Amino acid sequence: MSAYQQSGDLALARDLMALAPVEAQAFLGLKAAAERGDGVIPEKYRELISIAVALTTQCAYCIDVHADNAARAGATREEIAETAFIAAALKAGAAVGHGLLALRLFDEASGR
Incomplete structure (x- = not known):
């Protein structure tokens, strides 16, 4: 078995978001608000x-x-x-x- 939490797994983020687009958009909105540069x-x-x-x-x-x-x-x-x-x-x-x-x-x- 390969190691858990490999940095290459981040490449699967698009797949994960495409499989649950409504939830992904909500998550990305919260992420964007938390990481905004104008706060x-x-x-x-x-x-x-x-x-x-x-x-x-x-x-x-x-x-x-x-x-x-x-x-x-x-x-x-x-x-x-x-x-x-x-x-x-x-x-x-x-x-x-x-x-x-x-x-x-x-x-x-x-x-x-």
Whole structure:
């Protein structure tokens, strides 16, 4: 079996969109709005945010695309590194937050 998440798989994007055109257009509209160049948040920061989200959702394709976009928008290696650690800290914080939820739900289920 070949490896999962190969960058060449991005070539299948047109096929995927053609198979579900209504959904694809809705997705592309949201993507365009999020990545627009005329927003208050500058392009470089939008790309760093996109990388942080991609790291937490573990979307290799998103990391690929947005790392390239970030480089073209003037991001530095140091900014990418800081973004990675910020994303890691927030992902860890989310696990703690969900731990609070799990504890409360456990207490409710056990009659505490």
